[in-house]
Each structure stands twice: as structure tokens, then as C-alpha cells.
Amino acid sequence: MNPLATELNAALAGTAAEALLSGLGRRMYFPKGIVAQSAEAKKGATRANATIGIATQGGKPVFLPTIRSLVPQLDPEEIFPYAPTQGVEKLRELWKKDMVRKNPDIGDSKFSLPLVVPGLTAGISTLADLFADQGDTLVLPDLHWDNYPLIFETRREATVDTFPFFTSAGGKSTSGGDKSTSGGDKSTSGGGFNTPAMEETLSRAAKKGKVILLLNFPNNPTGYSPTVEEARAIVDAIRRVAATGTKLLVITDDAYFGLYYEKGIYEQSLFGRLCALHENVLAAKVDGSTKEDLTWGFRTGFITFGGKGLTDAHYEALTRKLMGALRSTISNSSILAQSLILRSLEDPERLAQKAEAGKILRERYLCARSILARKKSTAIEPLPFNSGYFMSFHVKRGTAEALRKALLTGGVGTISINDRTLRVAFSSVDVEKLEDLYEQIYAAAEKL
Ligand SMILES: Cc1ncc(COP(=O)(O)O)c(C=O)c1O
16 A cells, blocks of 8 residues: 555544545555646746746747637736646635525535536446445435436445435335345335335344445435435434444435425435434535536536544545546546536626526426426326426336327337336426427327
8 A cells, every 4th residue: 555545544543435446446545746746836936937838938838829719818927827636725715604604504514625526427426436345335316317326336436225216205214225236116106215114124224233324415306305304314313323333425416406396395414414314424515506506517526524533634535535536537626617616606697697587497497386286197296396407207107218208209208217217308498389399298198
């Protein structure tokens, strides 16, 4: 093992973070190589800086005017050079400040400075590199983003253990955990988030002493976010599992943060409650500008750690592990995208503009709700939804794939998540087209 990795492991000794590291995570370090030496030279090399592999003239990057003229308000330094591995410092600070504004439940809990990654996918994959080993268990609701199994099972050889997302309408758990990775047939409409099934599945996995839980609200594909009471119950359940001695990495995928359409929803990230919950819990928040600031193709996301009892030195060690993981994969994220997000975070107009964009989605949500309230079908039933970009149907007759194909023949695109679940992204359909969209879906479902 490289002595720098040994040093970082020693800095983390005795923490849940250390116990949760994968083999790769234990071996990972940030080399004192080109990038670190260049960063040092940036401060100290006043005479000539012959460190970094970019072309400069008079200390400024050499660039093509054709490119530069497309972004006239930014300085060349904000457009062309490499960004630091961990991201532009000021952007990290502003994102952290904004995180506290958006999540008052963080209170005075200590958490790390967000580290920049090229999108949330890279954030989740980097966490999987550092914390998931062959045979480790990742607990997920049965309705989840299909990239999670690809990352954790296919790449990292972890085992995915799922539980039914929703309770039945009566509020009871429908079953105690579905082992299928592609999502099961067990989520039924009418209920809320199935915390008892989550706890049961976590407790079963916890017998190994280590478990990874990934929660994504507002959820893809259901469009569901927990109520205030449900959020409390989820956090209590995690605390109970942690109290048994098991170490938990809890990842919150907050891709759709901020898009809440009903009263009573917990309008914060669970990260805020998790980062001071229990010494055995390491919380990792993955978020970004992708959906929150409508910059899907920018590839700007963040990873932030929080854990009860963790000190600045622990966060520094974790950050250096992350930096090593990034240096050895994507190297660094686009400076242009980071500069644009940074400038926008400084702009007082940003929040009002975000609210305007949010109104477009809220209008579609309300329209979809009122259409669905008028529809009846024995073939399909909407699953609960209250937030985000999506809603899903529980397909009771035929299969979701057959329904998807039938719809496509008629010019309507939807996604079959599994045999029984059809996802509709109302976020990407103009409000005037929603009536026809749902008309087509119900008509096609009747023919199944
Ligand atoms: C739940 C969830 N997480 C993460 C992502 C990906 O985010 P990014 O485009 O920033 O990688 C998506 C995108 O569809 C998503 O639905």
C-alpha cells in the first residue's frame, strides 16, 4: 500500500468511514505528483511556472478567439485551463452555503466542503468505488433509477437488496423485501414510503456489519418524496440499525431537490438529519446543478460527507481519497461549466429565475393530477407522486413493456421500468399536450 494511503487510513482510524471503505477505497490516495506540485507552484513559482501541461503566454492561457468570443462575459481563466481536481474552490464554498440555506435542519452539524464531480452519476460511481466491494449489500427501494445496479452490481460486484417502495393503501408493508434488482411487482398504489420494509431489509443486511443504503427523493421513477412524518420515521429506522453496531453508508441522491408540489412533504435533504445521527452512520450527499439549476449537459455535481463525531481532519482525509478516485478516472471536471454555475450562484436573479422554472413543472404536475382524478381503469393505476419530474403507473393487466410498445406505435414515448411499472416524465411534455398523453395511455392500457 502506498504510504500516502496508509497515512489517510490512519487519519480515519476508528471512524465508520474507515470501516466502510472498500479495498480500493483503502488503497486510494492523492499522489504528490503533477497536480499537487502544480498547485504548490501556483502559489510559489513567481519567476517561471513550468509545471502544468497547458499553453500560456504572459501567464494567461493561449486560446482560440472563436471559442472565447462565445462566452464574452467570462475571463479566459474561467474558460480554458484545467479546474482543480476537487473543483473550483469558490464554487465549492458557495454550493456549501447554498446547501445550508436550503436545508436548515443541518443546523450546526459539521460536514465536508462539497467536492466537484462531473455530474451526479460520477458522484455515485465514485462513492461506489470508495465504499462498495464484492459481496457488500446495497439496499434500495424496488423502484429506483436503473443506473444504481449498473454502478454497484455490474461495476463493483456488490449485491443489491430491494424492498417494496410503497406500503399498501392501508399503510402496512406489502412484503419484506424483494431481491430482484430490476424492481419488483410489489409496490402497490395508495400507500406511502415503506419504512418498515426498509428497516427489515437493512437489518437483514446489517448482519454483515456493513451496509450501504441509497435514498433518492424526489424519486425517479415514482416522483414521490416522503412527508415530514415519513422522513422522521426513515431517520429513526436508520438510527435503530446503526445502534446495533452496524456501520452504514447512507447516500442521498438529491438530483431533483426542490421540486415539491404538495403540502406536508419534507422539503429538505435527509442528509441534514443524517450527518449528526450516529457515529456508525456516514452520510454522503450527492447533488448538483444538473436538474436543480437546469444544466443537464454541464456535468456539474457535488459529493459532500457528514458524520457524527467527524472532524476537519477526517473530512480532509476523505476528500483526499475522493480526489485520488477522481484523478485516476475523470481527472477533473469542466472549468467552463463550473465558472458558469459559480457566476449564476453569485447572481441575485438566480432564485427568482429558478422559481419561474419551477412554476412550469408545478403547472404540469397539477394538470396531470386533475386529469388522473377523472380517469378510471382496471388495467393501470397511478402510483403516489408529489414531486420531481415523473409519475409512474402500476400496470395490472399485461406488461409495462407491452404498454410502452403499444404507445410508441401511436407516437407516444414512455419508459417501462419493470414488468409492472410504466414511467411518465410529465416534466418534458407541454401542459397543453398532457390531456392527450394520458388519453392515449388509458386507451392503450384498456386494450392490453
Ligand atoms: C435519480 C437520478 N440521479 C442521478 C441522475 C443523473 O444525474 P447527472 O446527469 O448529473 O449525472 C439522474 C438522471 O436522470 C437521476 O434520475
